[in-house]
Amino acid sequence: MPAEHERRGWFARLLGNAKTFEASLETSVRPWALLIGGLGGIYLIGVLVLVLRGSPFDDRPFDATVWRTSPMEGESPRGQMLDDLMQKHLPVGMPRPEVHTLLGEPDARGNHVSIWRLGDWSPNGLDRLAVSFDAADKLSRLEHVRP
DSSP states (O other), X not given: OHHHHHHHHHHHHHHHHHHHHHHHHXXXXXXXXXXXXXXXXXXXXXXXXXXXXXXXXXXXXXXXXHHHHOOSSSSOHHHHHHHHIIIIIOOTTOBHHHHHHHHOSOSEEXXXXXXXXXXXXXXXXXXXXXXXXXXXXXXXXXXXXXX
C-alpha cells in the first residue's frame, strides 16, 4: 500500500508541477507572442505598401535621349525606364557597340561587363544596371544591381 500512495503522491506532484509550469508559460509567452504578432503585422503592412505603390522602375517608357542626358543625383529618370529598357530594348545577343550606342558610355566597364548608374532609388544607395557580354561581345545577361 505505501508504494501505491507514493505513486499517487508522485503523480499528484507531477500534475501540480505541470499546472504551475503551464501557468508560468502563459504569463511568459504572452509578451513574446504580442511582440512577434506586432512585428509580423508591421511586416505585412510594409509589403502591402510596396505592392500597392508599385515599382518605381516601370513608371515611364525608355527614351534613349533622356537616358543619356539625365543626371545621376537623386531619383534619376533612368531608374523609371529600367523595366521597359530591359524588356523591350536590350535583347540577348545584342552586340556591345549597339548597347553602348543606345545607352551612351557606361559609368564603369570591365572585360565582359558594362555598368550604368540608375540613381538613388534604394534606401541604401545607388542602383545600377549591369550588362554582361559573352566572349563574342554579345549581350548575355542584364542585372539590376541594388545596394
